[in-house]
Amino acid sequence: MRDGVLVATDSPLLVIHGGAGVERAGLSAEAEAAARKALAEALRAGHAALKAGKDATDAVTAAIAVLEDAPQFNAGRGAVFTHDGRNELDASIMEGATGKAGAVAGVHRVRHPIQLARAVMDHSKHVMMVGDGAEAFAKEQGLELVDPSWFRIEKRWQQLQKALAEEAAAQASNTPQELPGKAYFGTVGALALDARGHLAAGTSTGGMTNKRYGRVGDSPIIGAGTWADSRCAFSGTGWGEYYIRAAAAHETCARVRLLGQPLAKAAHQVVNVDIPKAGGDGGAIALGADGSIAFPFNTEGMYRGWIGADGMPHVAVFANEELPLP
Numbered sequence: 001m002r003d004g005v006l007v008a009t010d011s012p013l014l015v016i017h018g019g020a021g022v023e024r025a026g027l028s029a030e031a032e033a034a035a036r037k038a039l040a041e042a043l044r045a046g047h048a049a050l051k052a053g054k055d056a057t058d059a060v061t062a063a064i065a066v067l068e069d070a071p072q073f074n075a076g077r078g079a080v081f082t083h084d085g086r087n088e089l090d091a092s093i094m095e096g097a098t099g100k101a102g103a104v105a106g107v108h109r110v111r112h113p114i115q116l117a118r119a120v121m122d123h124s125k126h127v128m129m130v131g132d133g134a135e136a137f138a139k140e141q142g143l144e145l146v147d148p149s150w151f152r153i154e155k156r157w158q159q160l161q162k163a164l165a166e167e168a169a170a171q172a173s174n175t176p177q178e179l180p181g182k183a184y185f186g187t188v189g190a191l192a193l194d195a196r197g198h199l200a201a202g203t204s205t206g207g208m209t210n211k212r213y214g215r216v217g218d219s220p221i222i223g224a225g226t227w228a229d230s231r232c233a234f235s236g237t238g239w240g241e242y243y244i245r246a247a248a249a250h251e252t253c254a255r256v257r258l259l260g261q262p263l264a265k266a267a268h269q270v271v272n273v274d275i276p277k278a279g280g281d282g283g284a285i286a287l288g289a290d291g292s293i294a295f296p297f298n299t300e301g302m303y304r305g306w307i308g309a310d311g312m313p314h315v316a317v318f319a320n321e322e323l324p325l326p
Helices: 029-051 057-071 113-125 130-138 154-172 240-248 249-261 263-278
Strands: 013-020 089-095 103-108 127-130 186-191 199-205 227-230 234-239 284-288 301-307 315-316
Touching: 013 029, 013 057, 013 089, 013 234, 013 284, 029 057, 029 186, 029 249, 029 301, 029 315, 057 089, 057 186, 089 227, 103 113, 103 130, 113 127, 113 130, 127 130, 127 199, 130 186, 130 227, 130 284, 186 284, 199 227, 227 249, 227 315, 234 240, 234 249, 240 249, 240 263, 240 301, 249 263, 284 301
Parallel strands: 103 127
Antiparallel strands: 013 186, 013 301, 089 103, 089 199, 186 199, 186 234, 227 234, 234 284, 301 315
């Protein structure tokens, strides 16, 4: 027990997701295999940090950086395109032990947005930076900046062309365009519990295809897409507007902290009951200081996985897959 909290200090854990909204019909065997491989690599990277004695925040940053470089996921190099044909990247990170947090939104040239969010947390007086100012800070911090072409993936470009065509057709027929919930999916995230029993959470995203007007979802918003405290850590993936309105990440952990709800029950209530009741959908990962894990989601699939002290990655994609828990 630490300050009234049951803490698992001998079993470091790392939990990740690569986004909800996965559909079998749109996923080839090759793409599925590549995604599973990337998830396993991210788990190993975070586990290596924990095994080396680094803290939960280091593990989260390491795991998400791998996912940001994997074109299979809508974050970093796999980011989707805005209406104007650009990539706008968002990320956030939070430490449970200190309550410190950092976030960035709307950056275009930062290879690893999660590292910039970490720098905002560690080396500034602020919590969130956006756009050109965030990129100026990234340069000051010596973080890697890349040409925007680094983020161009042909699959994502074709997704934008399809969305633009559908939008034009709707306008031509004077029919309101109804976007499916899956249009809002695409995020990566990681949670870690280190050897000291401290938690951390992080989330990174490329936003939504064909978005306009500088739209920002829940991923970089502390309390909506990302949260960590002494008992609970959370990273969401789904229809961001609903996660913001529900303060989904904070609400889940508040239920654990204030109501004493088991982690799985709290996460299920918020992600699979409250958000769908309001009209949204998606998924999340949650990790407790006691070592409990939850993977709530209400779509056909969600890229997800965890790794424990033995260093063996456990990965799953679809809802009917059994994912053994520690």
